[in-house]
Amino acid sequence: MSYRKIGQNKYKVDVEKLVDGKRKRRAKRITTKLKGKDLEFLISEIEKELLESIDSESNGDLLKANFETISDLFLAHSQATQRTKDSYEQLLRLRTLDFFGHMTFTEIKKHDIISFISNLKSEISKKTGKPLSPKTIKHYRNLLQVIFNYAKDELEIIEKNPVVGVKIPTVSGEIKRDFLESSEVQETILKLSKHGDLKYFVFFILEVYTGCRPSELYGLKWEKIDFKSGIITINEALVKTKKGYIQKTTKSKDCRKQKLSAYILMKLKELKEIETYKYPEKDQAKQYVFTNDQGLHLGQAAFKEYFRRFCQKQGIKYVPPYSLRHTSGTLLSESNIPLKSIGSHLGHTNQSTTEKYVHATTKVEDEIKEILTHITTPKITKIN
Structure with a gap:
């Protein structure tokens, strides 16, 4: 919201918008006795009117705008989370603008989209040295789809979305992520408790x-x-964005409550006592459970980096943090816990997601082999 007071009950409202690489501005002076939230609401409505006036006057200019200009407008008006917008920017910067940036947006056709996707299929990632994965190509296709939808539905400069119907490599339904067997979890716990x-x-x-x-x-x-009831409430996450870390609701916007084991509660109390001793002046209830040496929250990669080095030193299997989530779901599945209950435990909104998170363990595979061996082995019958 951009406005300033210019006199008693008088304000000036300013807006600007990027159109075809040029910034266009509009301003309006108003007189009102409104205060606080009522004033803010009035200002926001005037801002919308001013922006709409720019759109209506600039529609002809937008018809001549290149892809980069329209993508800038899309990012500026996107209602997506900051993290999603960061990913959009990265996809645009990495490959999309190199291909489409100079093209006049309204002249981009389906064959241009197909050509771009074809280039992605043949490209070798500098990071991995391998071809781009079907999932990565899908991210690029989805980005183009939302940008062209914005141009069609919001800017009204195209009638059809050229991305619709463009085929991409099939993305496997199973999330291929590693996990730990129950014996490996026990081994890791033993090592961490002694040396970690x-x-x-x-x-x-x-x-x-x-x-x-x-x-x-x-x-x-x-x-x-809640140490008295032994309940942990999970309804927030700390997410890293280009603008820094932000606290937000969980991915599925749910609120999960779980009963903790006596042992975990004991270890959490030990950790809290240490934190209270190190930072007695802080309101511990409001502080993060896992902190760095400055008493601030851990960085996104802190556990991953520590755990990778620890496992290498101890000679035990390493899996990244998210794979421990897979481990939790998989071990529950191994113990015949219903899929719906596992989904509730993990905070999934639908069962199909949970199905991707549970994997076949060695123990279950051995049991399957034993059962099928028994079924398919001829039985010797005694002849009297």
């Missing part, structure tokens, strides 16, 4: 026990743990 840092040990057992998304544990505060 307490906060990372607690992070590990809490991750496997709750099946949290790592961002939910990084954003966990002491006020979310």
Whole structure:
């Protein structure tokens, strides 16, 4: 909201908008006795009117605008989360603008989209040295789809979305992510309890026990743990964006409550006592459970980096933090817990998502082989 007071009950409202690489401005002076939220609401309505006037006058200019200009407008008006907008910007910067940036937006046709997708299929990633994955190509296609939808529905400069109907490589339904077998979890717990840092040990057992998304544990505060009832509340996550870390609701916007084991509660109390001793002046209830040496929340990659080095040193299997979430769901599945209950445990909104998170363990595979061996082996019958 951009406005300033220019006299008693008098204000000037300013807006600007990027159109075809040029910034266009509009301003309006108003006189009102409104205050507080009522004033803000009035200002926001006037801003909308001013922006609409720019749109109506600039529609002819937009018809001549290039792809980069329209994508800038799309980002400026997108209602997506900051993290999603960051990913849009990255996809645009990495490959999309190199291909489409100079093209007049309204002249881009389906064959241009197909050509772009074809280029992606043949490209080798500098990071991995391998072809781009079907999932990555899908992200690019989806970005183009939402930008062209914006141009069609909001800017009204095209009649049809050229991305519709463009085929991309099939993305596998199963999320191919590693996990730990129950014996490997036990081995890791033993090593961490003896040789690891307490906060990372607690992070590990809490991750496997709750099946949290790592961002939910990084954003966990002491006020979310009720030591009397033994209940942990999971309804927030700490997410890294280009503008820094932000606290937001969980991915599925749910609120999960789980009963913690006596052992985990004991280790959490130990950790809290240490934090209270180190930072007695702080309101511990409002503080993060997992902190760095400055008493601030851990960074997004803190556990991953520590755990990778620890596993390498101890000679045990390493999996990234998110795979511990898969481990939690998979081990529950191995114990014949219903899929719906596992989904509730992990905070999924539909069962199809949960199905991607549970994998076949060695134990289950051995049981399957034993059962099928028994069925398919001829039985010797005694002849009297």
